[in-house]
Amino acid sequence: QGTEVAFGTVQQDTSLPVEVSADALSVSQNDGSALFTGNVIIGQGDMRLSAPRVLVYYTENQSGIERLEATGGVTLVNGDQAAEAESAEYEVNRGTIRMVGNVLLTQGANTLVSDSMDVDLEAGTAQMNGRVRTVFQSGHN
Amino acid sequence: MYSRLIAWLKILLPLGALILLSTIFLYSRGPDPISTIPVLSGGGDPSKTEQIGSPFYAGTTENGQGLTLAARQARMLDSDGAGVVADDLRAVIDVRDGNRITIDARTGRMQEGDMLLLRDGVTLESSSGYTVTTNGLNAEIDRVAIESTEAVDATGPGLTLSAGKLRVEESSDTNDIQLLFTDGVKLVYTPQPNEAE
Numbered sequence: 001q002g003t004e005v006a007f008g009t010v011q012q013d014t015s016l017p018v019e020v021s022a023d024a025l026s027v028s029q030n031d032g033s034a035l036f037t038g039n040v041i042i043g044q045g046d047m048r049l050s051a052p053r054v055l056v057y058y059t060e061n062q063s064g065i066e067r068l069e070a071t072g073g074v075t076l077v078n079g080d081q082a083a084e085a086e087s088a089e090y091e092v093n094r095g096t097i098r099m100v101g102n103v104l105l106t107q108g109a110n111t112l113v114s115d116s117m118d119v120d121l122e123a124g125t126a127q128m129n130g131r132v133r134t135v136f137q138s139g140h141n
Numbered sequence: 142m143y144s145r146l147i148a149w150l151k152i153l154l155p156l157g158a159l160i161l162l163s164t165i166f167l168y169s170r171g172p173d174p175i176s177t178i179p180v181l182s183g184g185g186d187p188s189k190t191e192q193i194g195s196p197f198y199a200g201t202t203e204n205g206q207g208l209t210l211a212a213r214q215a216r217m218l219d220s221d222g223a224g225v226v227a228d229d230l231r232a233v234i235d236v237r238d239g240n241r242i243t244i245d246a247r248t249g250r251m252q253e254g255d256m257l258l259l260r261d262g263v264t265l266e267s268s269s270g271y272t273v274t275t276n277g278l279n280a281e282i283d284r285v286a287i288e289s290t291e292a293v294d295a296t297g298p299g300l301t302l303s304a305g306k307l308r309v310e311e312s313s314d315t316n317d318i319q320l321l322f323t324d325g326v327k328l329v330y331t332p333q334p335n336e337a338e
Contacts, residue, residue: 015332065300
């Protein structure tokens with residue numbers, strides 16, 4: 001079971017160019033896989049995904065990037081919402097991010113915790129699945 | 142009177158012809174063989190500026206990667222004559238499993254100690270789909286170790302990137318060749334939505 005949550009203020013145009021900045025990038029010659037290391041920040045529109053390591057998977061015909069796999073503690077910020085998880089897989093062309101490993105989503109005051117979360121940037125929604133627990137900041141603000 | 146004239150003519154005319162003929166051989170322009178040979182003027186020492194046309198070097202690196210160097214022309218460095226400068230150089234590294242790295246440069250200078258300094262207009266093309274352009278690249282020719290001396294720009298499959306430095310080296314364990322972009326990497330990729338379906 002899971003809960004559908006709005007994520008991101010506006011529908012994200014997923015055909016915007018994706019920028020990746022990092023300390024280093026190593027491309028291996030025989031299988032062409034590329035690994036970003038050192039505070040990697042992936043940005044598209046106002047979405048920022050940062051992680052210490054990101055592995056790049058190319059499409060079969062080597063014509064573009066199919067998905068980016070971020071590991072080692074990932075934070076995803078989109079507008080005023082932020083989500084943290086152990087790892088995330090960003091399907092670049094489809095504009096979806098799958099975050100796995102005690103996901104913590106904060107929206108303004110309340111936070112949701114779950115095992116994994118699927119973010120659809122285009123629709124601006126996030127589907128949290130697994131055991132979802134919410135923590136409400138009651139009262140003071 | 143008439144026959145005496147003819148008699149004289151019979152002598153004078155052949156004699157004149159003989160004289161005319163001899164002027165062609167005996168009095169021709171004095172041949173001066175020395176001045177006609179094209180001699181290097183200006184006192185340049187020819188051995189210093191000797192050039193090798195389209196030099197070609199082929200060898201293998203320590204662990205078996207084939208390396209060939211070809212250039213339009215190579216000439217000795219006149220200062221100390223230690224280094225050799227090659228113009229329009231192309232270096233090709235053939236990795237064992239069929240991959241290839243091709244480096245083109247306008248000038249390449251061979252230092253002792255097997256270090257090749259490639260300068261101005263250097264492009265490195267790797268069969269993994271990456272083409273890197275920079276202004277300076279130092280390459281060792283006894284093993285695969287290439288390092289850029291300046292920032293580099295590169296284009297890859299569907300992406301462009303720029304980095305502070307590029308190092309191409311063999312990773313010791315898997316002896317696969319790696320392109321290491323360091324000193325800050327910026328990459329821009331524009332997604333192709335139609336790929337997704």
